[in-house]
Amino acid sequence: MTDGANGTDGVTYAWAPPEPAKRKNRSGLWIGIPAGATAVALIAASLVLIAPGASVAGVQIGGLTAGAAAQAISARLATTEVTVESPAGEVTVTGADLGATVDATAIAEKAFADNPMWKPAAWFPAGTGVEVQVDPAAAASVLREKAPGTYRAPVDAAVAFDTGSQSYVATPAEAGEGIDVAAVTAALQSAFDAGTAATSVQAGLVPVDAAVSTEKADAAVAGLNGILDNIGFYIGDERTVPVDRATAASWLTVTSDGKGEFPVAADQAGIQKVVDGLAGQVDRGAVNADVIVDTGGEVIKTLTEGQTGRSIGDTSGIAAAFAAQLAEANGKFALTVAETPFETTKTERHIDVNLSTQTTTLYQNGQVYRTYTISSGAGDHATHTGNFRIGWKTEMQDMGCVPGYDYCTKDVPWVSYFNGDEGFHGTYWHNNFGTPMSHGCINMTIPQAKELFDWAYRGTEVSVHY
Known part of the structure; x- marks a missing residue:
């Protein structure tokens, strides 16, 4: 319709068609399906991923698994560069060159534990500092390689046998x-903490310790000399076959492991040469004992020491066993021997002095060995009765001859005391035996006194009676 037709200004208007009927909204169904899947994925991710924004020493680890975060941390450390200004000029090394490490796995796992994605309040945490560990040997090696003019090698302590x-x-x-x-x-640590990829440091020269210290060598020497002090083949506590120090040292090879230890190896063939002669030094027959006893059977004198017989028998395997033992720093090798016991011959001796008959009788094994006519003490100097034992003996002495005695007899021979100053002795000043004549001693002829002196050991029983 026009205005001309309606008496208007001639503009033609088109009316909008009627609004179609409103259709049912199903967008929620189509949109909701992918949104649900996204929610499930988000929940799953929150169980394994670190919260966004988390970082360790400048390394962004948000949205990564703990494993991927550990790799990222280690990679950053490995590529961090340090330019070292030394007396020999500048050299540049990386964390990898220096053998640098951090416990990246533990750090990443802690970051996830503290900052999981499902915990929004923990998102965007502050960076976490970690300690960098550098392998000193690897660092020294690469610095030495890159700046050889700065390095003077240390000399390890050594151990050797001195023949003098x-x-x-x-x-x-x-x-x-x-x-x-x-x-x-320290420079690498600072760069890593700051999250920078490169840094520089002025580094001077410092002493480099030897891998094998003097203290370690001294300890090894003490152990080796301990072996030499006691080395040998033992039967019980007896070092039956000693090995001289030079021979023992010729068996031992001592080498340094470069770390302070000095392992010992022993020459089995050298040891075998000594083992081949063991029988001649170890084997022996039994030696029977010969002893003098009193009437109670107690030994008062050993004439011959008893000795057990022994035989070493088969010696195969000894050299190998001793070599292994020496490698463990034990120089005492215990021998196994077959033993033969010894027998003991006992001879009982005692002396009887009869003042009534003026006789002295020596008894051996209950039988009369000798009987002597003697002169005992007379008058106020009568010989004391009782049971005594031979004590001090002397081949010759002056009797009396000191203040307090009313006599002086020079050069009295073969004196065997049994009771204070009373004893048996030889007599050259009278021949009136059978009659009391002395100041208390038992006077005998000189040959008789000598025989008793040799026969009666200290501890021999003496019975004096009427």
Whole structure:
């Protein structure tokens, strides 16, 4: 319709068609399906991923698994560069060159435990500092390779046998010199903490200790000389066959392991040469004992020591066993022998002095051995009765001849005292035996006194009676 037709200005208007009927909204169904799947995936991810924004020493680990985070942390450390300004100029090394490590797995697992994705309040935490560990040997090696002018090698302590002193001696260690690894490590730590990929440090030269110290060598020397002090083949506590120090040292090879230990190896063939002669030094027949006893059977004198017989028998395997034992720093080798017991012959001796008959009788095994006519003490000097034992003996002495005695007899021979100053002795000043004549001693002829002196040992019983 036009205005012309309706008396308007001639503009034609088109009316909008009527609004179609409103259809039922099903968008929720189509949109809800992927949204649910997304929610499930998000829940699953929150169980294994670290919260967004989490970082360790500048390494962003948010949204990563603990394993992937550990790899990222380690990779950052390995590629971090340190430019070292040393007296020999500049050298650049990486964390990998220095053998640098961190416990990245433990750190990442802790980051996940503290900052899981499902815990929004924990998102965007502050960075976590970690300690960098540098392998000193690897660091020293790479710095030495890159700046050889800064390095003087240390000299390890050494151990050797000295033929002059017949002992092992130590040569002291000598310190070397190299770039200060601690300063380089500190610089790497600072760069890693700051999350920077490169840094520089001025590092001076410091002493480099030898791998084998003087103290370690001294300890090895003490152990080796301990072996030499006691080495040999033993029967019980007896070192039956000693081995001289030079021979023992010729068996031993002592080497350094480069870490401070000095393992010992023993020459089985050298040991075998001594083992081959063991029978001649160990085997022996039994030796019977011969002893003098009193009437109670107690030994008062051993004339011959008894000795057990022994035989070593088969010696195969001894050299190998001793070699293994020496490698364990034990120089006392215990021999196994078959023993033969010895017998003991006992001879009982005692002396009887009869003052009534003026006789002295020596008894051996209950039988009369000798009977002598004697002169005992007379008058106020009568010989005391009782049971005594031979004590002090002397081949000759002056009797009396000191204040308090009313006589002086020079050079009295073969004196065997049994009761204070009373004893048997030889007599040259009278021949009136059978009659009391002395100041208390038992006077005898000189040959008789000598025979008693030799026969009666200290401890021999003496019975004096009427």
